[in-house]
Amino acid sequence: MLLKLLFAKNEDIPVGSATIFFGYSSIFWFVVGTGLGSFNAAKLAFPDWVTGTELFAFGHMRQVHVLAVILGWISMAFAMTMMYMTPSLGNTKLWSEKLGLWNVFLWNIGLSLGLLLLWMGITSGREYSDLIWPIDLVVIFGVLLPLGINVWMTIAHRKTQGIYITNWFFGSMIFLTIITVTIGQSPELFNLTGLTEAYLTFWHAHNLLGLWITPVAAAIAYYTIPKITGNPLYSHRIGHLHFWSIIAFYSTPASHHLMSAPLPEWLKSFASVEGVLILIPAVAFIANILLTMKGKWSLFVENVEIKFSVTGVLLAIPLNMQGGFQQTRAINWYVHGTGWIVAHAHLALLGMSTFLEIAAVYFGLQAMLRRKLYSLALANLHYWFVIVGFCIYWISMTIAGLIQGAGKIYEVPYIDVVIAEHPYMIARWIGGTMVFTGNTIWLYNMWMTAREGTIIPDGRYAHEMAYER
Amino acid sequence: MGFRQHKFGSAGIGLMMGFSMSITLFFPSFDFRSGVSTWVGLDKQLSAGRLIGFSYEDPLVRGDGKPVTVILDKDPSTGAAIDPPIRAYVYKPGTPFSPGINHTDQLGLGVEELSVNVGKINDAKPGDGIVFTIVKGEFNGEELDYVENATAVRGWTVDKVLSSVGDDAKRFVGAGKTIYITEGCWWCHTLLPEETQDWQYFGTPPYLGDFNGEMPTAFGSDRKAPDILHVASRNSSREWMYMHFFNPRLVQPNSIMPRFDYLWAPIGKGPSDARDASGASIDFPKWRAEYMTYLKGDSIYPPDVPEPAADSQVRALVDWIMTSLR
Numbered sequence: 055m056l057l058k059l060l061f062a063k064n065e066d067i068p069v070g071s072a073t074i075f076f077g078y079s080s081i082f083w084f085v086v087g088t089g090l091g092s093f094n095a096a097k098l099a100f101p102d103w104v105t106g107t108e109l110f111a112f113g114h115m116r117q118v119h120v121l122a123v124i125l126g127w128i129s130m131a132f133a134m135t136m137m138y139m140t141p142s143l144g145n146t147k148l149w150s151e152k153l154g155l156w157n158v159f160l161w162n163i164g165l166s167l168g169l170l171l172l173w174m175g176i177t178s179g180r181e182y183s184d185l186i187w188p189i190d191l192v193v194i195f196g197v198l199l200p201l202g203i204n205v206w207m208t209i210a211h212r213k214t215q216g217i218y219i220t221n222w223f224f225g226s227m228i229f230l231t232i233i234t235v236t237i238g239q240s241p242e243l244f245n246l247t248g249l250t251e252a253y254l255t256f257w258h259a260h261n262l263l264g265l266w267i268t269p270v271a272a273a274i275a276y277y278t279i280p281k282i283t284g285n286p287l288y289s290h291r292i293g294h295l296h297f298w299s300i301i302a303f304y305s306t307p308a309s310h311h312l313m314s315a316p317l318p319e320w321l322k323s324f325a326s327v328e329g330v331l332i333l334i335p336a337v338a339f340i341a342n343i344l345l346t347m348k349g350k351w352s353l354f355v356e357n358v359e360i361k362f363s364v365t366g367v368l369l370a371i372p373l374n375m376q377g378g379f380q381q382t383r384a385i386n387w388y389v390h391g392t393g394w395i396v397a398h399a400h401l402a403l404l405g406m407s408t409f410l411e412i413a414a415v416y417f418g419l420q421a422m423l424r425r426k427l428y429s430l431a432l433a434n435l436h437y438w439f440v441i442v443g444f445c446i447y448w449i450s451m452t453i454a455g456l457i458q459g460a461g462k463i464y465e466v467p468y469i470d471v472v473i474a475e476h477p478y479m480i481a482r483w484i485g486g487t488m489v490f491t492g493n494t495i496w497l498y499n500m501w502m503t504a505r506e507g508t509i510i511p512d513g514r515y516a517h518e519m520a521y522e523r
Numbered sequence: 524m525g526f527r528q529h530k531f532g533s534a535g536i537g538l539m540m541g542f543s544m545s546i547t548l549f550f551p552s553f554d555f556r557s558g559v560s561t562w563v564g565l566d567k568q569l570s571a572g573r574l575i576g577f578s579y580e581d582p583l584v585r586g587d588g589k590p591v592t593v594i595l596d597k598d599p600s601t602g603a604a605i606d607p608p609i610r611a612y613v614y615k616p617g618t619p620f621s622p623g624i625n626h627t628d629q630l631g632l633g634v635e636e637l638s639v640n641v642g643k644i645n646d647a648k649p650g651d652g653i654v655f656t657i658v659k660g661e662f663n664g665e666e667l668d669y670v671e672n673a674t675a676v677r678g679w680t681v682d683k684v685l686s687s688v689g690d691d692a693k694r695f696v697g698a699g700k701t702i703y704i705t706e707g708c709w710w711c712h713t714l715l716p717e718e719t720q721d722w723q724y725f726g727t728p729p730y731l732g733d734f735n736g737e738m739p740t741a742f743g744s745d746r747k748a749p750d751i752l753h754v755a756s757r758n759s760s761r762e763w764m765y766m767h768f769f770n771p772r773l774v775q776p777n778s779i780m781p782r783f784d785y786l787w788a789p790i791g792k793g794p795s796d797a798r799d800a801s802g803a804s805i806d807f808p809k810w811r812a813e814y815m816t817y818l819k820g821d822s823i824y825p826p827d828v829p830e831p832a833a834d835s836q837v838r839a840l841v842d843w844i845m846t847s848l849r
């Protein structure tokens with residue numbers, strides 16, 4: 055079906071096709087990615103579980119998990135939301151459905167190929183930039199650039215006068231991410247070496263998180279919360295404070311990832327200070343969204359999309375508190391390289407970002423398929439599996455991290471730390487497996503929605519009909 | 524049309540990005556370029572070759588196209604003893620040079636001048652097959668280590684150097700580091716001791732000039748295991764390393780490190796080609812069954828770990844550990 059649409063005329067492609075294909079691809083990669091995560095967690099708890107072949111060794115699987123969830127789930131969910139939010143906020147149609155479909159197609163092919171090569175150990179050996187440079191070029195030209203062109207052109211052809219905050223974020227963050235990825239991969243393209251390479255690796259990693267994964271998720275919340283509650287955004291101005299302070303402060307603290315490397319000291323100090331300033335956009339965002347909820351808090355219980363979105367926003371509170379302070383030198387010295395950081399990474403990606411995206415994918419797929427969710431009960435089950443699993447993961451890894459930190463500064467022999475962490479490794483595996491189970495339920499639910507969901511009549515929204523039979 | 528929001532916005536974004544890029548990319552680049560290669564930096568890049576990871580010479584990332592490091596205790600031409608022994612880096616014809624040879628400005632002030640003027644590294648052409656060494660020289664009153672084209676300066680040809688030593692003195696450091704990267708050891712181990720307490724146990728942190736020409740640096744960000752930047756100074760037993768890689772639980776019952784028994788295969792081959800030093804293929808199911816009886820307590824000793832073959836991957840890996848991680 056995709057193949058037929060790829061070669062159809064743009065006018066003949068039904069509106070929303072790109073959204074739908076992106077939506078289902080993202081859920082698919084979510085299931086694959088969390089399944090791999092749960093497998094890795096099992097390997098760290100029980101190292102002799104599957105042995106004898108390098109393909110199932112931890113060192114071959116870890117980066118596949120990380121890139122499957124970042125490039126497959128998170129980024130595709132972003133693309134999916136951009137495909138329907140950008141046009142609807144500009145009162146227009148997507149600039150080109152056809153480009154959108156080619157985008158999904160190239161994205162899935164490129165990602166599958168890249169992950170397959172990584173799995174076999176064909177890597178560039180740089181964290182978060184593990185993909186080899188030919189695949190990096192596919193990411194830049196087949197994935198990000200077409201997405202950017204579609205979004206920019208849709209914004210340019212809008213029929214409204216102003217540009218809503220969500221579209222500000224979408225348009226500029228794609229642009230900045232293209233720059234980030236291009237500069238971040240330049241060591242491989244131009245054979246830059248030494249500290250320059252190390253620094254650019256983490257410059258890329260940091261900006262990918264700071265200018266793509268978290269702000270775009272926040273932008274999504276600026277759409278879903280007002281849309282579903284029916285309340286206008288509390289303040290567009292505070293939204294702009296959020297936007298501009300992200301660009302000003304969060305594009306600079308990359309070197310906080312390399313505090314003990316021989317980088318210039320002024321750069322590290324600068325990064326620490328700028329990093330604490332992340333609290334400004336964070337407070338602006340959280341306050342703005344929670345104030346928008348005024349008078350509609352019952353929806354937090356009644357409506358799945360709001361339930362996911364608000365949970366995501368609430369998780370942003372501990373996330374930014376951790377983020378702001380753990381890069382000050384005193385705290386970084388204690389937590390660097392421990393499970394604390396793994397817990398923090400999952401709080402950002404699996405907590406805040408993922409919850410906001412799940413809400414938007416639920417909402418967008420129902421709106422574009424014009425079908426009501428197959429089962430609300432399954433959706434609630436999905437929510438509880440993901441939130442409980444995530445909490446187990448986060449708490450256990452945070453404790454493991456504190457143990458490791460203590461072991462580090464009190465010079466405990468390393469093996470004792472490994473022994474002390476063992477119960478938390480098992481807990482993490484159980485929590486992660488719950489997330490994975492929840493996601494398989496979700497995939498089933500969305501599959502059935504496409505086939506058997508009640509058709510939504512014109513002029514109505516899925517969320518209004520949630521409790522109608 | 525009056526106020527145009529997007530024009531104002533685009534200009535603002537451009538301005539702010541320009542600012543943050545100058546601070547995070549442009550200014551630091553001066554600091555990075557001022558790094559003068561130390562002996563460690565020169566040794567790392569000469570032993571690793573052009574780069575580790577996916578490249579033209581090594582598209583499958585198996586360790587192809589890498590130089591061989593040779594430990595010399597006598598001069599290959601004259602036979603005179605060299606004490607303490609030095610390292611020679613043998614680039615067979617066609618092996619691409621390390622970055623500092625191709626772009627001498629990466630070596631840093633002084634080292635570049637000495638290497639070009641005294642060490643004659645500009646005379647080296649990749650097609651010829653060249654042997655490099657590191658020697659000490661003086662630049663502006665300062666003692667520096669620099670690279671010497673030993674083929675041009677001392678007449679040490681590739682064949683002469685390789686045939687003057689036994690197999691023990693040949694270290695497949697570049698191939699070994701490649702295995703460190705592909706096997707993802709760096710997801711658990713780090714190569715960057717952290718400030719203060721760490722330094723007492725894991726050793727000194729690296730210095731500014733220790734990385735010139737290294738790609739990738741693979742510091743590792745996540746530490747589930749000891750820092751191994753100086754592991755060979757703590758533990759220099761090859762026997763221990765082989766047992767530990769074959770099955771870490773043999774020497775450390777509580778370790779979570781994976782088994783790397785498939786590294787007994789020759790470089791570029793899969794686990795089914797695993798062989799021991801005598802050339803006999805390794806019977807993994809039998810080994811594991813015997814290991815299980817040992818675990819249950821039914822036998823007192825675990826089965827023996829096979830002696831690795833000279834061309835095995837694990838040999839290259841341990842070569843790298845013993846030679847570079849001191």
Ligand code: HEM
Binds near residue numbers: 408485486
């Ligand atoms: C969409 C959800 C998820 C995202 C976005 C995500 C993202 C990530 C990221 C970015 C890392 C690298 C962390 C670091 O370098 O510190 C990572 C590592 C990891 N993730 Fe996930 N993850 C997700 C879900 C899961 C799940 C469900 C599990 C199952 C247990 C899991 C298990 C792991 C494990 C075991 C690691 C390796 C941690 C380590 O090396 O110590 N992840 N993940």
